[in-house]
Amino acid sequence: MGHVRNYTMGDVVARYKAAQGFSVLHPMGWDAFGMPAENAAMEQGGHPKDWTYGNIAVMRDQMKPLGLSIDWSREFATCDPEYYGQQQAMFIDMLDAGLVYRKNAVVNWDPVDQTVLANEQVIDGKGWRSGAEVERRELTQWFFRISAYSEELLEALDGLKNWPEKVRLMQRNWIGQSRGLQFAFSTIDAPEGFDRIEVYTTRPDTLLGASFVAVSPDHPLAKQLERHDPEVAGFVDACRKIGTTEEALEKAEKRGFDTGIRVRHPFDNEWELPVYIANFILMDYGTGAIFGCPAHDQRDLDFARKYGLPHPDVFVALDDASPVTDTAFVPPKTERVHYIRGFAGEEVQTGAEAVEAAIAFCESQGVGHGVTQYRLRDWGLSRQRYWGCPIPVVHCETCGVVPEAKANLPIRLPDDVSFDQPGNPLDRHPTWTRCACPKCGAPARRETDTMDTFVDSSWYYARFTSPRAETPTEREETDYWMNVDQYIGGIEHAILHLLYSRFFARAMVQTGHLPESAKEPFDALFTQGMVTHEIYRHNPADPNDERYVSYDVVGDIVRKPGTEAARLVEKFHLPDEVVTFNIGDERVAVLKKLVTDLGYSLDKQSDLEKAWRAAEVSNARLRIIPSAKMSKSKKNVVDPVNIIAAYGADTARWFVLSDSPPEKDVEWTSAGADATYKHLSRVWALSERIAEMEEGAPSEADTDLMRAMHTAIADVTRSIENFAFNKAIAELYAFNNTLSRSMASGAAQKIAMRVFAQLMAPMVPHLAEDIWARQGGEGLVAQAPWPKADPAMLVRDTITLPIQINGKRRSEIEVPADLAKEEVEKRALADDAVVRALDGRAPKKLIVVPGRIVNVVI
């Protein structure tokens, strides 16, 4: 249903723009690589390819009846070799251009299944299938050098005028530009090769408030110490169990390990600071080492208090010089503060000024240098999985890592793979991995990593402009069509997908696959809300929650849990499989099958209550998890086919557009489709009635109807322009009400009905087409030019002016629209309610906003 909503919105825009005379490219493709296909293969057997193309066929069949104005001749799936082969060609070009490289990076490693896990496959630090404690493991992986574009991606955000401000802000924060000082502490008693520790700080002005130095558990120093000191090894090991996500690190309890190593303060040789290994320091950011200034950073303060370290104040508020105790003093950098341990700049200055002064001072003293850092990390694209685009390189013993010859592309995924054992089937494939080195011809081994699916979705828009080309793109076509004028996607893509696409477009420009003008691929962005639904979870593995235990469900079979099933941590059920009802005040959910197996009806509350009394039903109760984004993995998805089959495409389209604003989430409930269907039936009945009317004689009612019609044109047009489809529909309802009650002549009503059909055509194209034909419209409504509102018809002669007394609406007066302000004041003061409230006194103030409102202040 999420897709139905998304595509219907896009279709409204496509049809509306086409009616305005634009040539519209409205394509369809399938982002088809990824884990779900492999999971299905593992769970149900079969091949990811068959599962994927099968699902595409089903979805295409679901979408076709919706009447979307899609150019199906351009359709493709990202798992088509014709698509991913071109992606491989671009990868090679980007490798040549220095935009791709290899380095070590950590992954989640499941020691039992001997496989790499995605973050979502790690639940509470354990592998989702094996239940084994997940380890962090370093692998050599492929990276896109997105960080080379950090500054460019940041600065270009300002030009994206038609993007939501919140998305630009999120990307800005994600790229995370910061200005700071990088310098080295000299060490005491450190292992060889570590006589200096480089740190990066955004607050060099707090250098005299330093109380410790901390390095990441992945810092070379930590790794060196780990080798010889079992205590360090123990601590570092524990840190590595936390997980790889930033969220996990940030939420974990802040812990440190005193290495015994000391460093000298750069300004004072006698001043020594302890060096800790701390679990909250990221190796990927800055230098992987920091100095802590507890007085002005809450995290540092918590750490200092925990380990009994001092927390000297560096600056205090202008009006409050009390020292820091439990709460760090962290004012905005723009606030002026009083420096009591300053060393550069004025005694009273803003944080930002102090930072610049500190950098200048440190540079003059030869202590480090000012640097601009970015939080944005390079894009790791390696996946140790089968169902993705193979990375087109080979490993040759003599030549090293060599890109494939373009003539050998596409490097196709082998079909003869099995998923009966964990791990990457490519890795253990007997023949596929064998190949010849493209450089020296000697036997070599094919790269078995595949690409992150974000790569697939980072350039498909460009491919749509020439989907069958022998090169990734064709210049003539990209010149004509690019950029994407309107991109519609969920807010969940605000950062990763949209940032990667922006990078990829630039990389394509750099490698000659897109014109310079297309480096920002999406001119306008609309973030539509998600379609949500509650989630039904069976939880046989939770021994503490007996309400949900007792029965295990595998496919259609319901049975007592066995040892085999106990390995399944969670199992979700489709809303279609589940019935919910009330027992007392509590809402419960069980599988429909359990109820019907007992011979009870799903529609009768009394039957459901009877079924509930049976232990095998109430014991197999499902947990209801509050609404969340519809997702296959949580199975909280609704099949649109049923709606279309019962009511037709127009009802489905109208329904997903009405009520909820497009940018907001909408909770899917099946109630309401019926009401939509009734409404559309009434519209058709109205059209029939009008079609049979005599032309009649013009009357004053004709003018009223024409006014209403032009108002409707103006309102609906504006609403569609603003993506306010729910408002456009509300305005269509209002016009429907006016028209159905109008006493205007048949001739006028026929004109109004034809315009009505045009206005509703983007939303309900099929009904609109029928009405258009019935009312004698020429050709297809889909090809009729969009109606224009006559401004003269929108002007009102008299207006109703609300009268407020002390800001509260108390009365209203009817006045000519162009009445002079003085006259409005006079009439307002003569109004009964005003006279009563004034009670003979003069008003303190009288505000008249012409055409808007009158406010009498008493």
Add this chain to the structure above:
RNA sequence: GCGGGUGUGGCGGAAUGGUAGACGCGAGGGUCUCAAACACCCUUUCCGCAAGGAGUGUCGGUUCGACUCCGACCACCCGCACCA
């Protein structure tokens, strides 16, 4: 934890700083009908018989006037780099 957002009747929601609740759903009442369905008409934020009063998550502020702007808080949602 950090970054971003949202919060309005029974429900979905509407409102360039200017009549809070458009439009729809649901509910109630009525007309039509032997009856029902359909259709049509009326009512429907809360308190109050009414006059009137209160009201947009909570508390405070700016303003003649605040759902809208500012500050603090609460709740929920999205993202956090291997879900896509």
